[in-house]
Amino acid sequence: AQTVTQSQPEMSVQEAETVTLSCTYDTSESNYYLFWYKQPPSRQMILVIRQEAYKQQNATENRFSVNFQKAAKSFSLKISDSQLGDTAMYFCASVYNNNDMRFGAGTRLTVKP
Amino acid sequence: DTAVSQTPKYLVTQMGNDKSIKCEQNLGHDTMYWYKQDSKKFLKIMFSYNNKELIINETVPNRFSPKSPDKAHLNLHINSLELGDSAVYFCASSHTAGQSTDTQYFGPGTRLTVL
Numbered sequence: 001a002q003t004v005t006q007s008q009p010e011m012s013v014q015e016a017e018t019v020t021l022s023c024t025y026d027t028s029e030s031n032y033y034l035f036w037y038k039q040p041p042s043r044q045m046i047l048v049i050r051q052e053a054y055k056q057q058n059a060t061e062n063r064f065s066v067n068f069q070k071a072a073k074s075f076s077l078k079i080s081d082s083q084l085g086d087t088a089m090y091f092c093a094s095v096y097n098n099n100d101m102r103f104g105a106g107t108r109l110t111v112k113p
Numbered sequence: 114d115t116a117v118s119q120t121p122k123y124l125v126t127q128m129g130n131d132k133s134i135k136c137e138q139n140l141g142h143d144t145m146y147w148y149k150q151d152s153k154k155f156l157k158i159m160f161s162y163n164n165k166e167l168i169i170n171e172t173v174p175n176r177f178s179p180k181s182p183d184k185a186h187l188n189l190h191i192n193s194l195e196l197g198d199s200a201v202y203f204c205a206s207s208h209t210a211g212q213s214t215d216t217q218y219f220g221p222g223t224r225l226t227v228l
Contacts (some may be wrong), residue, residue: 047218060120100161
């Protein structure tokens with residue numbers, strides 16, 4: 001069974017600064033995928049970034065990047081130049097096939113002006 | 114051009130009633146899902162379904178049943194609603210190619226309140 005742990009229930013950051021959200025996971029699978037989703041107050045689930053476990057290179061999407069440490073089973077999300085619109089719940093998720101996606105408990109991020 | 118849509122967005126009903134939530138995707142995906150997000154924001158998969166297979170999370174009561182009239186739709190029927198069913202329900206879809214995992218795209222969610 002897969003488990004995903006987000007140890008930071010809440011975080012805050014000043015606008016324009018950088019923040020890192022932590023995520024660890026536990027799986028016995030060799031081929032799996034990791035995701036970060038964002039859920040703003042509108043409650044829409046929005047994909048932020050995706051990482052394939054077989055790829056060593058860390059995924060990057062504009063201001064969002066991950067630090068993927070496969071041996072440590074760690075998948076942290078770094079948000080650079082934080083913007084007010086980044087205020088949201090952030091969920092880390094893992095999946096090894098399409099039938100079993102597991103989410104962490106979420107981190108509530110507040111960007112302060 | 115909404116990719117994954119759900120109706121209704123809000124649903125308020127009495128205990129014991131039967132209700133349905135509809136989900137449609139126009140992404141051409143072949144796998145659809147239902148998730149439940151509880152009051153603590155915890156997301157848990159309820160079902161995944163493609164043309165060949167329905168996978169049910171064993172913790173889901175049999176009062177919940179997914180119904181798929183075609184590949185683009187996966188509706189959620191709930192019988193004999195209970196207070197504990199109050200939650201936000203998300204539909205999602207993805208493309209499946211063998212064991213390859215593609216990104217799941219979510220609908221806007223349906224907030225169900227059982228009184």
